[in-house]
Amino acid sequence: MISEAARARFDKEVAKYPANQKQSAVMACLAIxxxxxxxxxxxxxxxxxxxxxxxxxxxxxVTTFYNMYNQRKVGKFKLNVCTNLPCQLRDGAKALQYLExxxxxxxxxxxxxxxxxxxxSECLGACADSPVMLVNDRTMCSFMxxxxxxxxxxxxxxxEIK
Amino acid sequence: xxxxxxVLAQFQASGTESCFHGRHIEPQIYAGLDGSNxxxxxYQARGGYQALRKILGQDGAEGMTQDQxxxxxxxxxxxxxxxxxxxxxxxWSFMPRQFPGQKYLVCNSDEGEPGTCxxxxxxxxxxxxxxxxxxxxxxxxxxxxxxxxxxxxxFQSYDRxxxxxxxxxxAGLLGDKILGSSFSFQLHAAHxxxxxxxGEETALLESLEGKKGQPRFKPPFPASFGMYGKPTTINxxxxxxxxPWIIRNGGQAYLECGKPNNGGTKIYSIxxxxxxxxNYEIPMGTPFxxxxxxxxxxxxxxxxxxxxxxxxxxxxLPAEIMMQCTMDYDSIAKAGSMLGSGALIVxxxxxxxxxxxxxxxxxxxxxxxxxxxxxREGTGWLSRMVDxxxxxxxxxxxxxxxDSVADNIQGRTICALGDAAAMPVRAMIKxxxxxxxxxxxxxxCMVPAYV
Numbered sequence: 001m002i003s004e005a006a007r008a009r010f011d012k013e014v015a016k017y018p019a020n021q022k023q024s025a026v027m028a029c030l031a032i033x034x035x036x037x038x039x040x041x042x043x044x045x046x047x048x049x050x051x052x053x054x055x056x057x058x059x060x061x062v063t064t065f066y067n068m069y070n071q072r073k074v075g076k077f078k079l080n081v082c083t084n085l086p087c088q089l090r091d092g093a094k095a096l097q098y099l100e101x102x103x104x105x106x107x108x109x110x111x112x113x114x115x116x117x118x119x120x121s122e123c124l125g126a127c128a129d130s131p132v133m134l135v136n137d138r139t140m141c142s143f144m145x146x147x148x149x150x151x152x153x154x155x156x157x158x159x160e161i162k
Numbered sequence: 163x164x165x166x167x168x169v170l171a172q173f174q175a176s177g178t179e180s181c182f183h184g185r186h187i188e189p190q191i192y193a194g195l196d197g198s199n200x201x202x203x204x205y206q207a208r209g210g211y212q213a214l215r216k217i218l219g220q221d222g223a224e225g226m227t228q229d230q231x232x233x234x235x236x237x238x239x240x241x242x243x244x245x246x247x248x249x250x251x252x253x254w255s256f257m258p259r260q261f262p263g264q265k266y267l268v269c270n271s272d273e274g275e276p277g278t279c280x281x282x283x284x285x286x287x288x289x290x291x292x293x294x295x296x297x298x299x300x301x302x303x304x305x306x307x308x309x310x311x312x313x314x315x316x317f318q319s320y321d322r323x324x325x326x327x328x329x330x331x332x333a334g335l336l337g338d339k340i341l342g343s344s345f346s347f348q349l350h351a352a353h354x355x356x357x358x359x360x361g362e363e364t365a366l367l368e369s370l371e372g373k374k375g376q377p378r379f380k381p382p383f384p385a386s387f388g389m390y391g392k393p394t395t396i397n398x399x400x401x402x403x404x405x406p407w408i409i410r411n412g413g414q415a416y417l418e419c420g421k422p423n424n425g426g427t428k429i430y431s432i433x434x435x436x437x438x439x440x441n442y443e444i445p446m447g448t449p450f451x452x453x454x455x456x457x458x459x460x461x462x463x464x465x466x467x468x469x470x471x472x473x474x475x476x477x478x479l480p481a482e483i484m485m486q487c488t489m490d491y492d493s494i495a496k497a498g499s500m501l502g503s504g505a506l507i508v509x510x511x512x513x514x515x516x517x518x519x520x521x522x523x524x525x526x527x528x529x530x531x532x533x534x535x536x537x538r539e540g541t542g543w544l545s546r547m548v549d550x551x552x553x554x555x556x557x558x559x560x561x562x563x564x565d566s567v568a569d570n571i572q573g574r575t576i577c578a579l580g581d582a583a584a585m586p587v588r589a590m591i592k593x594x595x596x597x598x599x600x601x602x603x604x605x606x607c608m609v610p611a612y613v
Contacts, residue, residue: 016309016350018264021390023372027355031314054372065374065531067356068314084276085474085521086433086507122358122525123276123474124315127433127505128180128440137355138317141173148173155169 002047006036010051022052026062030069034137039070067122068137075110077156080121080134081144087123087130095131095144096120102153115157174318180440181283185456188419189443190407190427191400195287200322202329205290211335213409214294217301218343226409228259231302235405237413239425244270244361244398245473245502247491256385257303257395266389267300267308268370268396271323272354272361274313275473276525277505280429280441281399285312285319288403289326293349295402297336298409300347303395307348310399311366314355323351358529362577363396365531376533377577398503400429420446424490428504435461435510446490453489453506464510468593472502474522475582477589478515499589514607515594516552519586523548526583537580540571544587551598554605561591561598 009032013025026048033044040063042056049056063069070078081096096107099118103111110117126132129142141152176182177197186192194208205211212221219225226234236251257265269292273281284292296308312320327349330336338346352370354360360369364378367389388394404426408416417425424446430453433439437458444453450469460466466481477499479487487493494501509518527541547564550556568584575581591598600608 016352018390021371024352024370026372027314027353027369031353031355052372058373061374062372065357066314066354069355083521084525085470085518086277086505088518088521089434089507089509089513090439121315122356122528123274123278125273125279125282125313126175126316127277127279127431129175129279130433130439134315135170137314139170140175140316140318141170142175143179144173152169152173155164155172156166159164159166159169 002033002044003036006032007051010048014052023054023058026052026054026059027066030059030063031137034070038076039073075117076115076160078117078119078136080119080124081107082122082124082126082130082132082134083120084123086127087132090130091145092131095133095146095149098146098149099153102149115160116153177283177287179438180279181287183438183440185438186443187448187456188427188445190419191284191288191291191403191429192441192443197287200287200289200326202290202326202333202335205288209410210290210406211294213406214297214301214335215341216409217298218341218345220341220343228302228304231298231409234413235302235408238408238416239413239420239423240401240404240408240416241424241491242398243400243404243428243504245275245475245500247501250397250401253385253395253397254299254303256383257305258386258393259304261393264307264390264392265303265305266392266394267296267303267305268363268366268389268394269296269308269310269399269402270361270363270366270396271310271312271319271399272366273399273503274315274358274361275475275503275505276522277431277433277470277473277507278503279431279433280504282313282316282319283441284399284403284429285316285323289323290330291403291406292323292399293326293330293336295405296349297340297347298405299395299397299402300349301345305395306346307350309350309352309370309389311352311354311360311370314353317353320351320353327351357531358525359531359577359579362579365577366396367394374531376531377579379576421488421490424492428489428501430489431503431505432457432508433505434508435464435513436508437461444489447488447493450484450487450489454508457508460508460510462510464512466508467511467513468509468515470505470507470509470586472500473505474507474525475578475585476500476502477585478593479589480593512609514552514609514611515590515597516548516601517607519590520545520548520552522586523583526579530579530583534575534577534580536571536574537583540567540580541583543567544571544583548587551601554601556598556602558599558602560602561595565591
């Protein structure tokens, strides 16, 4: 369920817009939900809809239109590797392939242990840093050579060992 | 145990490669930045917020009127840095200043045009320059509320901008009665979440209203029917960031930094086959050859083959044409392309143009919002046909068919995404038709394969 802390963050987003335009906060609210729960379920959409006073279908339209909302469960770490042309010219596709081989999955899939979901992505807007990737929507990782990808995956795996 | 944040912190860019390389020429927006000096106090130490004080008459002088601010921006010949290159002062003068209801100011930081990464470094390393530029614009047009819509993929820059807003509010530089004057301006940050189309200004407005980002038909233009149907002015991040310098130094001084009709400096993002990809702020009118030299030249000392000069949507130019160009709106337009967002994608002699186009055509298909039939269907056609040519299943008639499909998209859609999908195809076939023909005839590339 959506926490009180998340609701407090919703309030802060809603406050940015005129009182009769709460719907404007829907993008931010859905991003907050995703950060907290990992994905945006239909149930979450209903909570957001009620909170903002909009029809659930209008929320669903937003979730389905924007690429970064996860409409189903993803791994603990969602890795989005840019392969658009500027990155392709600087090993972006190679980085994606390296991760496919390393994790034993194809793009769009999640590892069996639920740790990693790998996705190809469009331009992240960090072309000079290529190869670039986004981890869990909010953190850009730059200059991801094979050696740095090895370190990233090992580092993220190590955070799970209790 | 190391936390996830600690792990990820090791892979963050410091900005050294893209911004603090010391190879700008007379920079204004990126001047004096080092990655650690983005806060309010340091921005003010660099002369920040002096321009805002100046127009509000809070620096001891008598201030500037709205008309004087707009006239100064007109004189500077500042043109929109987002891609269209529309004169900023003229755009500001379209705003119905006397309109009695609410008006809005919007900053377009939805930087997703492949190749472009200049606004990210501005927001990350010099966020207050955008806030100051927006406050000046709001004053000039009599606007009391603004939003900065930031690309969802650069969430760290969004968080940073929020932090900078808090600093500015606390210092009385935003909010009610700024610096004790009668001018009030509320500014907020909003973010996208992965939709290239929201860089189109009316799609951005739809998104700000909490909807799918599908562009609106124009006219009416945002100046009369914008956010929530109210008069709205939208400018790019870099455009706003150029404004404080213009106010401090005058329109004429800014114009003289560049060349006639192309005032000031411009930030170019260079990616692809160069030694030193990054952002370079240089005066308008600087020769392309000089810019290439700043970027360390073509990677590995190889030969330049082609450059996409203004983001992925602009028509590609062969090396021999590009080497004759200077970096400004007029020179690139004369050469048959567009300066666009100022993002140069450089390709060396080992690159296959069919393969390059294949990735771009896939992108436009992926990002078409689905609203207009020619774009929704046509981008799919383009992508599938370039695919088949690349994969050795092309037919000799395909080049003409590609051209025809592109022709049937261009100019027949609500927004410019259709044109953006069509132009790269037409330019690639125009300049590199022999490569496409080679693919069809020999079922393979003219250059060795690469990933």
